[in-house]
Amino acid sequence: MAEQKRTAIIEAATELFLEKGYDGTSLARIAESAGVSRATLFKQFSTKAALFDAIVTEYWRPEAGDGPEPAPGDLRAGLTAIGHRYVDLLTRPGMVALYRIVIAEVPRFPELGRAQFDLGKMPYFTSVRRYLESARDAGTARFDDADTAATQFLGMIADYVLWPRMLLVDWSPSRGSMERVVAEAVATMEARYGVRSDSQERTTGHQSAAE
Structure with missing residues (x-):
């Protein structure tokens, strides 16, 4: 379940970053879009920068x-x-x-x-x-x-x-x-x-x- 929530957060954050930019995307909006609580999001990613790091790593990962x-x-x-x-x-x-x-x-x-x-x-x-x-x-x-x-x-x-x-x-x-x-x-x-x-x-x- 934790891995599923992490995937949902990364997918929601990616979509929002690409649509609204880094500065225009809040962690609260990401949590809402991913369907998780803010506490769950902060448990996985303590900062927006840490979440962006995870997205970059995922994008560059060979299939x-x-x-x-x-x-x-x-x-x-x-x-x-x-x-x-x-x-x-x-x-x-x-x-x-x-x-x-x-x-x-x-x-x-x-x-x-x-x-x-x-x-x-x-x-x-x-x-x-x-x-x-x-x-x-x-x-x-x-x-x-x-x-x-x-x-x-x-x-x-x-x-x-x-x-x-x-x-x-x-x-x-x-x-x-x-x-x-x-x-x-x-x-x-x-x-x-x-x-x-x-x-x-x-x-x-x-x-x-x-x-």
Whole structure:
């Protein structure tokens, strides 16, 4: 029952934050919308900031059905899987509105920006960096700075999928175009950081000799 009430509170708060903004939403209104008492709400979330933290964490949580993290032995397959998951996250309903709330409110409520960064962006970024480091350990990638490599990969995707939506209300790229962006980002990472296997080198050599 406590988990059901927590879910109801988060869902009601999310809807109200997206509709009325952070400053325009009160905890009392959230409790009313969620169908719980104020005492129940305060037992779950002592402040509005704590409730917003929970919403950010939920938005950035990869869906449970995504399956295990990709293995580091195939850089292209691993980065492709990660890229598609990132697209799915960035295009979740409400994600753009959440970003807009943070950007609009952060001058008065800097803790919102910190929550978006520390509880949302950074955990996902860390998972990508960890995969790249495992690929380096497996010998399928070579780079000096995993942070830079992860930033480059995610940036190539977000620059097309997310950031135009912040200013262009009619920006709605097709699934096919987003898949092409992921494929190009993967190809760029492979060209810059990928390590060719012996079998790939032999195949390339045979093709060159045939030509």
